[in-house]
Amino acid sequence: MKIEFIRNATMKIEYNGEIFLTDPMLADKFEIESFAGNSRNPTIELPCSIYEILQGVDTIISSHTHQDHFDATAMDIIPSEMSIFCQPEDTKKFLDHGFVYTESIDEKITRNWTTIIRTTGHHGTGEIEKAMGTVSGYVLQAENEPVVYWAGDTIYCDEVKQVIAKYKPDYIITHSCGATLDDSGPIIMDAKQTIDVCKIANNSTIIAIHMEALDHATITRKDLRKMADKEGISTEKLLIPNDGEIITFNT
């Protein structure tokens, strides 16, 4: 398995002979409105061209369709014959947009000997969660590949714990910038919650993404690393890749 960490939740995952692109937010810097009144979004450019990002992609996997996950640029630029896996809530949106090869994953789907299991979570708590709507994550499994759990836009919650216990992922990808809206509290994981994942997932490597790209973030990569150091979480246990970084995983 090889992953190119592009920006926010956009990753190019080479897995079991296929290339999956996750959550394409392809806008230029500042092209999207502000979420928290601090700056327009995204707060940083893509590390490479959109052409390079889309090159070789077999399937897009979508966690949900908030603007920082499937933006208008992606909707317009991605060819309509692209295959998309999404949560049931978003099927109509993609089909209406002309993506004829959209398939929703209710529980799981097996394609080309790769199984993709949809997981759930909470995009915040209380009223804010209701406003944010349904979000998904996914577990990837294949015979000669590591088990990967991409948690998506969720806080640390029972669902996350259950997925870790059930699928024993080798790698857990968390959205960890501690984003908040008004005084919502975190709507995705923050440093503490990411470290909580590290602590319960004894046999997993945690990979924190969704960092330093949006104006409602409350922690930086440096903040997260600092707290991890304090808690005795090693740089091998918790990876915090930079935009554009490519990592090959051997197990």
Ligand SMILES: [Zn+2]
């Ligand atoms: Zn997000």
